[in-house]
Amino acid sequence: MIPASRRRLWVLHLVVAALLISLGARLWYVQVMNSGTYAALAAQDETQQVVVPSVRGEILDDTGQAMVGNRTALVVSVKVAQLSQRGDEPAVLSRLAKLLHVSVKVLDEKVRTCTSGVKPPCWAGSPYQPVPVDQHVSDRVALQIMEDQQQYPDITAQVQPVVDYPEPDGANPAQVLGYLQPITPQEVKQRHLTVTGFSGVDLVGQAGLEQEYDAELRGTPGIQKVAVNAQGEVTGTVSQTSAKAGDDLVTSINAPLQSDVQNILASAIHKAYDQGDTGATSGAAVVMTTKGRVVAMASYPSYNPSVWTGGISAKEFSDLFGTGHGEPILDRATQGQYAPGSTFKVTTTAAAVAQGYSINGTYNCPASVDIDGQHFFNDGNPNEGPMSFSEALIQSCDTVYYQLGYDMWLRDDVKADSVASPHAPLQKTQKMELAWGFGHDPGIDVPEQSSGNVPTRQFLYYYWKQYKNYWCKNGKEDGDYDQRLDYQDCQDGYVWEPGQAAIAAIGQGYVTVTPLQLADAYAALANGGTLYSPRVGEALISPDGKVVQKINPPVTRRLPVSKYTLAYMRSALAGVVTSGTAASAFGGFPLNQVCVAGKTGTAQVFGKLATSVFASFAPCNHPKYVVVVMIPGAGYGADTSAPAVRQIWDDIYGLEGHKAAMPNGQVPASLPSVSLSGAIKPPAGYSRSSR
């Protein structure tokens, strides 16, 4: 060997040593120092989760009849991971497309996995899950698929639960029930939900009770961990937890009554419309117990919730949400904000008494009063002279309350009115209105709810901030009436003016309430002063009948009104029905059997026909229920809403030839129970479809 080679051989030794040592060091790093990381990654590789769907709980009426149920349907699914391993995937899919009467393209789009480069339509779930491609196949098609696995390898036809709306007795409180929609990736993340990949199960409540009680209704899916190889073929089961069905939600809604209330509301609106009140196209009715349980709640127009099942079409969607069909998606009972009109006078009475006006005093009811340079007229009625609060409520004298509103304005912190500030103090009268639950969400277990409005100084300030620019642009100091109004509002729109106080006292102007809020306030009046946060849900029961959770309407607060004043007003409202504004609507009503008390409301809305309102409770002495109907654009409360309310009372108690929706007009004292076979039995004394 030449000497140069000898030297270089040593270099080669060093190089080889360096290579081998670096291998050893890297092996130490990978296998010893970071072994845990790679072991975890390996475990991820080797196992796949297969989620076994849980059956969603049902939503029941107070006797256990399902309003939202589960029906089983034959669903065709494609095991994409396995099928793609086969060479004949296109041929199998084209055979399947022919069998299901869809194009191959549609089928291909349904089964392809959504990845970065693939735009929907595509399968958003795991490729290890069977992809549902048809949820409404016939037995014949299902049999063909399952019998001929040579032709349809890795295609299954299985019975799976699908949401169903049986409408017991015709009851369809669509907006209260809400609806289900496929789970979105955001919801999966936010709520840590498990995706099963089974159609009809990977749905999430998007509105109403379905949304409010989604966690309880959906149950817990079972998780099967399976060992897989690199091809995704299942080689064994590692572990398994079985699915737990969701709880059933028992509601206090009584299906027969709900159905009647829906029909009564709809025909009242139709009748008003046919009589020429063409603004009468929508409305709401609420029946609740005086302890805050909703027994029936209807919103018109309504819709059939089954449009949501199996994907909603673009047309169905625009029909639901568009104004063309009156936005049937809106729950007007909880979201509709209407001026309460004279039904608000009970609150104004309470505010006046709280500010020192005697409940037993006399108040003048002239034909008109002048406030701040404006004339305020008594509706239809001429000068009635001095009268008691009772008479003022029975006759629904506006001028008594205009004057009271103005007087209370004068007694309030007048200085605060001229300061533009979001921190202006509450007026005493508005404080009372807020205490009756107006102006904020009632907290019902239906997520869609509005707060209505009480014109506080803060409200005026923010309202002014919002519209100031518009008013200042349009307003002219010496223009026409509207321009002068705008000019004035531009200058001092935040000021709580005497005229506004007078108008608010009779439940108009800026005052709006939802039918539910009005019912809730009247419930508090009827029950002696306890304001509840209303509830539709009554209890959650497990599939084996155990009561998981009782749902009681929480007490929001006590009305700051004395028992005497409340009792005084209750007897005055009884007079409304016997001799007051509702006397004609209740003419011939068997008050000796069930004494009904109530208050009409005819809330004028600028440029439109008035909102027809009737708020009532019964029996007069020990009220159990409150019934409220509000129909905008239908004129006098006594003309449209009061007759509708009368029919609802007939239904509740079985009067005037109606069959009682509930035996003796009683809500069930106990929950429905579940028999050993899993069937739901009505509470004792209540039978299904009592009519």
Place this chain on the structure above:
Amino acid sequence: MSLRETYRLAPGTRGQSGLRGGGSGSRGSFVARAFGRQSLLRHLDWILIAAVLALCALGTLLVWSATEPGLVQAGADPRTYLYKEVAWFGIGLVLMVAVATLDIRKIRAAVPVVYGVALLGLLAVLSPLGSVVNGAHAWINLPGGFQVEPSEFAKLGLVLICAMVLSHLGDGGKRPRLREIALAIACAVPLAGLVVAEPALGVALVLLAVLIGMIVMSGLRLRWLAGLAVGGAAAGVLAVSVHLLKSYQLQRFTSFTNPSADLAGAGYNAQQAKIAVGSGGMFGHGLFHGSLIAGNFVPSQQTDFIFTVAGEELGFAGCIAIVALLAVVVTRALRIAARAQDQFGTLAASGIAIWFAFQAFVNVGMTIGIMPITGLPLPFISYGGSAAFADMLAIGILQSVHRRRTVFDRF
């Protein structure tokens, strides 16, 4: 020749008049002849053979373990690969012994023939005789369903031709001149070119490493070496800029630096391999108990990625044992190079050392994320007849160089 080497040459002569005496064949028995002074067995590097046999045994077990689950699933005999691998190594051992018996000078004389055969083999894969596996024309179909991978023999061919050309002057005690270097490169180019054409990039890399290593080892003056290095670098830059490398090849090279960037494609193999090796931990899951291996998550796990099987099933202990055994093989080869009688022997042995060292480093390195993914088998471990034969022939040549010092020089 140094004094030390002269001394070391002595055992043969010393043995004859040594204390142990006895003389070979004096008893005439087979055993006596087998272990006699003149016998082949006494002049083999047994440490090298022991290391190679240990590697072969480990390799056979790992191939068996890697292929059993797939064969069971396919309903075939789960030991199919075991039997085949044992057969390949058996034949390989015979080849090794056969070459070991040859005088290194006879081997040297046959080098042009070996080179020619290697070249013809590479040409054949591009002809209709060749078959395509994984996008590369790397195989020749033989009757009886056998396939030969000539690129494995190309490595051997290059080592031998370079050793011959570069030792031409060296055996006279002189450094090679540029003419010899040029001739060596000229001999290497057709081999490397045909390998790139297959394309078998990993093999081409090994050829390049062997060529460079052997030129350095030949004793070429440093300034010439530096000049060659500059020229080579320029050629490399040119190759990339005119897209001599196919895009998938470039992708493999770039993806190994960041394997998680492209998990579905080129990075997948690297990532899965690393997961398999890493999940083995200190002592592994035990042979036949690697679940990633059983699930076939790592591609080519009985051939190029055999080390992942060792990683998952034998853990760090098993991996380090394999690396250590390979280190023994390489250091024995270097030892043989250092003690070779002639420059040809030195260069041939060091060429083989470079080949094994580089190939082992790249193969193991790619499973643990420090080298790009290339199609190279792990010497003595990966499944495959061609590789087993070529590796064993190389060991045979090492043994022949070893024996020349101890046996033939006495005459």
